[in-house]
Amino acid sequence: MSTLCFFRLRDLWSTIPFFLFALIASTLCSGAEKSTRSIQLDDASAAETLLRLPGFDLRSRPDLLTQLDRYLKHNQGTTRYFQLVRQFELQERSDELLELSLNREGTTAGTWAAETLVQFGNRDRLELAVQSRDRDRAVAAVKTLASVGDKQARTFLQQTLLENGLSPEALNATAKALARTPQGEQFLAATVASGKLPTSLRFTVANLLHSSAEANHREIAKQHLPLPATKNGTPLPPLHLLVQKSGNAAKGRTLFFTKAECATCHHVSGEGKAVGPELTGIGEKLAKQAIYTAILDPSAAISHNYENHEVITDDGKVETGILLSASDGRIEIKNSEGIVRSFDASSIESFRPLSTSLMPAGIEEKLTTAELIDLVEYLAQLKTSR
Ligand code: HEC
Numbered sequence: 001m002s003t004l005c006f007f008r009l010r011d012l013w014s015t016i017p018f019f020l021f022a023l024i025a026s027t028l029c030s031g032a033e034k035s036t037r038s039i040q041l042d043d044a045s046a047a048e049t050l051l052r053l054p055g056f057d058l059r060s061r062p063d064l065l066t067q068l069d070r071y072l073k074h075n076q077g078t079t080r081y082f083q084l085v086r087q088f089e090l091q092e093r094s095d096e097l098l099e100l101s102l103n104r105e106g107t108t109a110g111t112w113a114a115e116t117l118v119q120f121g122n123r124d125r126l127e128l129a130v131q132s133r134d135r136d137r138a139v140a141a142v143k144t145l146a147s148v149g150d151k152q153a154r155t156f157l158q159q160t161l162l163e164n165g166l167s168p169e170a171l172n173a174t175a176k177a178l179a180r181t182p183q184g185e186q187f188l189a190a191t192v193a194s195g196k197l198p199t200s201l202r203f204t205v206a207n208l209l210h211s212s213a214e215a216n217h218r219e220i221a222k223q224h225l226p227l228p229a230t231k232n233g234t235p236l237p238p239l240h241l242l243v244q245k246s247g248n249a250a251k252g253r254t255l256f257f258t259k260a261e262c263a264t265c266h267h268v269s270g271e272g273k274a275v276g277p278e279l280t281g282i283g284e285k286l287a288k289q290a291i292y293t294a295i296l297d298p299s300a301a302i303s304h305n306y307e308n309h310e311v312i313t314d315d316g317k318v319e320t321g322i323l324l325s326a327s328d329g330r331i332e333i334k335n336s337e338g339i340v341r342s343f344d345a346s347s348i349e350s351f352r353p354l355s356t357s358l359m360p361a362g363i364e365e366k367l368t369t370a371e372l373i374d375l376v377e378y379l380a381q382l383k384t385s386r
Pocket of ligand 1: 256260261262263264265266275276277279282285286291294295298299301302303306307336357358359360363375379
């Protein structure tokens with residue numbers, strides 16, 4: 001038995017059960033003592049054994065490294081996974097950690113993955129993901145960074161909020177993430193008071209500050225971000241109060257197909273026009289709060305495949321609408337009247353996605369608060385599984 005091997009075993013002897021000692025002895029010393037018949041450990045036992053050997057030079061044992069690699073691949077996101085990755089500082093797993101932190105954002109595993117990345121000095125990977133063109137990825141990156149929760153993460157999110165270039169979804173997620181800490185909320189209030197808040201955040205931040213526990217933050221909101229006025233001139237109550245109210249769904253249905261003009265763009269159970277998404281099962285997909293946000297701040301979160309685009313042709317025609325297809329040298333978009341326009345790519349001067357929804361803002365101006373509540377009640381009870 002080599003000296004190193006002996007030294008380590010002596011350290012361990014008193015601290016662990018015998019059967020583990022035997023396993024460790026066989027693993028650790030099989031390389032050192034060629035004549036000893038080594039017991040072949042399965043991947044899980046090898047991982048368990050390694051866990052009890054802090055400081056073990058894993059790189060000197062490619063066979064164990066391979067076993068560990070297999071084990072980690074099959075046990076991604078488990079407590080053991082993070083213990084091992086951290087203990088042996090497996091920097092080479094940073095790509096995997098990044099994907100874990102984004103794909104499992106909002107879970108323990110996602111948060112631990114983000115924290116491990118930061119611990120490895122790879123915070124920039126998360127920060128870069130915030131700039132991703134994939135909206136869901138950017139939003140997940142914002143949330144996962146916020147879950148790291150340290151001062152540096154907060155500073156980064158604060159800077160991000162003031163810089164242009166993020167999608168409305170990522171920007172809104174940033175504001176919401178900041179509002180979850182007193183320091184972050186303080187920053188939002190100060191940004192509002194100094195007039196630096198990006199316009200696309202007005203509705204979100206208004207609601208955050210109007211429902212703040214801090215009286216002076218509510219005051220700043222009242223002064224600088226009054227909630228939009230409804231038809232009879234009274235300002236809309238903040239979201240956290242609206243969601244507590246119940247309305248009359250039958251009246252809401254009538255509004256949907258008449259005065260509120262929703263059916264000029266949405267269909268429910270085959271009735272109405274299909275410019276925007278079908279709302280037949282919307283009560284299952286969205287909670288009341290999200291339905292209110294979809295109506296009152298349409299650009300804050302734009303449904304997938306309904307992104308608004310703008311086409312400008314060589315002869316100066318401007319058309320905006322939802323992209324239906326872009327192939328074979330043609331671009332087809334559907335405008336807010338539901339009319340499909342087809343353009344030859346060679347006649348297009350510019351084509352770009354817009355960050356504003358095709359759904360008009362300001363719908364609340366056509367309705368009273370009570371009518372809005374009825375409308376949302378109607379949508380909230382639209383469920384397909386009944
Ligand atoms: C000019 C067309 C238009 C009108 C009018 C319109 N919408 Fe929309 N709506 C859209 C489009 C396009 C989307 C998808 C893009 C987005 O999410 O902003 C959408 C999205 C939505 C969503 C989110 C759907 C989802 O699956 O996430 C809801 C809810 C909604 N609208 C409700 C309404 C209600 C209620 C009204 C009437 C007060 C209304 N809309 C009026 C075009 C319209």
